[in-house]
Amino acid sequence: MSADFVSTEVTSSADGAFYRVAPIEDFALNELHSVEIGGRTITMVRTENGIFSFGSRCPHQGGPMCSGSIHGTMLPSDPDEYVYGQDGEVIRCPWHAYEFSIRTGESIGGAVRGRVPVYQVDVRDDVVYASLIRIKR
Amino acid sequence: MIRVYIDQDLCTGSMVCESITSQVFVMDDDGLATVLENGVALADGGAPLGAVVQPDLLALVKDASAACPGGCIHVVEG
Numbered sequence: 001m002s003a004d005f006v007s008t009e010v011t012s013s014a015d016g017a018f019y020r021v022a023p024i025e026d027f028a029l030n031e032l033h034s035v036e037i038g039g040r041t042i043t044m045v046r047t048e049n050g051i052f053s054f055g056s057r058c059p060h061q062g063g064p065m066c067s068g069s070i071h072g073t074m075l076p077s078d079p080d081e082y083v084y085g086q087d088g089e090v091i092r093c094p095w096h097a098y099e100f101s102i103r104t105g106e107s108i109g110g111a112v113r114g115r116v117p118v119y120q121v122d123v124r125d126d127v128v129y130a131s132l133i134r135i136k137r
Numbered sequence: 138m139i140r141v142y143i144d145q146d147l148c149t150g151s152m153v154c155e156s157i158t159s160q161v162f163v164m165d166d167d168g169l170a171t172v173l174e175n176g177v178a179l180a181d182g183g184a185p186l187g188a189v190v191q192p193d194l195l196a197l198v199k200d201a202s203a204a205c206p207g208g209c210i211h212v213v214e215g
Contacts, residue, residue, distance in 0.1 A: 040147060055207065059149035062206035114151035114206070115168075132146045136167070 003036035005044075011129065018122055018129040027051065027128065030088065034066040037130050042119060044130060045070060045102065047088040052102040053121045053130050054091070059107070059114035063095030073099050073108050091116070104135075139190040140213050141198050143170045143182030147209040154205055158197040161190065162210075170209075187213060 005026075007019040019037040027033065027046035034056065035044050041056045043066040056065050072087035090099045090108060099108040105116035122129040141161065143154075148169040154162035155170065163178050165171045171178050174188035190198050190212070202210040 040144075055147055055149065057147070057149065057207050059151045059206050062208060112151075114149040116149060117147060117207075134146065 002034075003041055004033040006036040007130070008037075013122070015120065016131060016133045018120075018131045021128045021130050024051070024123060024126045024128050030070045032066045032068060032070065032091075035130055038132055040132065041066075042130065042132070043091075044121070044128070045091075047102070049088060051121045051123060051128055053119040054100075054102055054105055055117040058093040058095065058098060058112075059100075059116060060093065060096055060098050060112045063093040065091060065093060065116065067094045068092050069094070070102070071099070138215065139192075139195055139198075140187030140215070141172055141190050141202075142179075142184040142187035142211050142213075143172060144184060144209040144211060145169045145171070145182040147207045148182065149207040149209075151206050154201040154210060157201040157204065158194060161188070161194055161198055162201060182209075184211075187211070 005021050007021050009020045010017050033044045035042050043056045044053045068091050071090050073090045075083040075085040077083040091102050092099050098112050100116045105118040118135045120131045120133040150168040172183040172188040
């Protein structure tokens with residue numbers, strides 16, 4: 001699969017390298033994008049809560065996260081209650097529908113061992129910059 | 138000489154590699170995989186040089202590389 005955006009333009013910060021990706025208006029709401037930076041492919045999405053960047057492969061069996069979808073999820077609740085929440089904060093892998101937080105990379109409900117790597121993002125002058133700097137859990 | 142290292146930028150911490158051969162792969166304090174050389178866990182996943190793979194472990198290392206969901210195990214010659 002070819003990347004939606006390819007960036008080789010690097011800017012530096014105190015934390016490390018950031019790559020200019022695209023103007024923020026190129027990121028349609030809740031649409032997943034495959035982005036190539038630093039020789040690696042990551043996934044980025046703009047939601048109502050901001051821009052998020054994370055790994056392109058599912059921790060379960062390596063499914064392509066950029067072909068997944070953004071949702072909420074069912075929250076822990078009392079018996080016979082169904083509570084939907086975290087809308088726009090969860091990515092669902094297209095292969096086996098495992099879900100992960102796009103903020104932390106953690107598996108929803110601890111269903112899968114491991115986590116999706118999540119990376120720092122910067123937005124300056126309405127331009128999105130991606131990095132491979134992992135957000136520590 | 139065959140070497141192996143982990144690209145920790147992409148590691149998902151699934152522990153698949155360690156489950157295939159704990160003689161080569163181990164999880165570090167951040168929950169990410171790294172490689173062992175002479176029984177010592179290398180920093181930063183052993184990148185970019187890598188740890189030397191003993192010939193009798195090469196098949197297992199290749200299996201781990203193929204099975205790794207993050208695609209972050211690099212087996213290199215040199």
